[in-house]
Amino acid sequence: MEAKALQPTVIEKRKKLALPHSYTLIFIIIIAVALLTWIIPSGQFDRKEVTVDGSPRTVIVPGTFHTISKVGENGDLRQGLSGILSAPMAGVINAADVVAFVLIVGGAFGIILQTGAIDRGLIALARRMKNKGILVIPISMIIFSLGGSTFGMSEETIPLYAIFISLMFVLKFDSITAILILFLGTQIGYVGSTLNPFSVLIAQGVSGVEGNPQLWLRFIEWIVFTGVSIAFTMWYANRVRKDPRKSVVYKNDKENRERFIKADSGKDIAFSGRDKLILSGFVVALGLIVWGILSKGWYMTEIGAVFVGLGLYSGLVAKMNQKELAENFVKGCGEFVYAAVIIGLSRGILVLAENGMIIDTILNSLANMMEGLPKFAFTTIMLIAHNVITFFVPSSSGEAALTMPVMAPLAELVGINREAAVTAYQFGNGLTNLISPTGGVLLAGLAIARISFGQWIKLIMKLFPILWVISAVFAAISAYVGM
Incomplete structure (x- = not known):
């Protein structure tokens, strides 16, 4: 009886293992990378300018790796306390364009959300869909x-x-489901890239692969990866809809619902003509952005301008005066500050690795390790190598320019077509960015939803091993089917 009486006390004292706050985690990684600059020899490949799809690119020259003294004409490459x-300040400066984009868009959304049109529109949509709300997931994820x-x-x-996030709450899901739809949706597209100019096409151009010869296989890969991700989501x-307590963000969402759903969905809320005008403007803005991206090459500056215009339009339709517009813009910026800062902090990790000149050393060591391996082992090790490199270089185009001049010729030396090297690269980069704390878009999404990196890892690690095994199999198939 005494043992039973003590048992609840023992259970109450048990502490769950939890990752630190996202800012703390990034700072720990910054310290770890700084230590690596003392341990890993500094080195560098020679570089040259090439043109890929009409755009200039700086790539490394294979066989030119040379070590560099930690202390010499390049200064002290060992990254210490200074x-x-x-690093945080340098990272924010380095990522200034993304940080500014997040803040400007956040301010515009502060105005749009304050009108209440989106809340009422989502509630009206949820009522119309009734039990078919789950269909939002596959439709949205296929598009993204x-x-x-x-x-x-x-x-x-x-x-x-x-x-x-607001839509998921209205449909009785949780906030992390929105992250799965948006981030996993777009990122799984990167994993199964077919014509992505920032991933496959750059890697093929740098590797000397012409005409996307395995496009048929890439479409199969995209279908499989997207299907598995949709099924998981x-x-x-x-x-979660059946039992909200099974949500990994159950406690967070109690507060999140108040932040994202201001309207009371239990009342008969009128969806007014003014609301329809605001939402119509939102749809037109999204259409304009898609058109601009596809036909005009728009990026963050142009997209940000569209959202500023949309915010002003929404405020005017809602009859806000100039003071209300300004205050709601500032309030919106405040809601997105957490996301903007975390993007800059994560970029500081890459700044330290570059200043310590250890990225080329890691790449050279991995390339040397893979020589002489059989096809399946080679593509698998290459996949792992890109998993590692992506941690330091999350940018898909940046990693392609850095690694493919070495990886593609190395693959050819061991009798594997260069397209298999491209495939291993796209898988490694795309998969690592699903779980890496150095990826700005993931951290921005989590920050907006007030979800910790640990909560995301707890969920995505149920899917990640499945995706990784599928990737290893497809990379091997790419090596065996030839060009």
């Missing part, structure tokens, strides 16, 4: 995955997080 403390696979959609989804969303 480097650690300055296509965007990631064909034209590299990624940062463009940041303005949509607030909308999808629908399984999780259904599970």
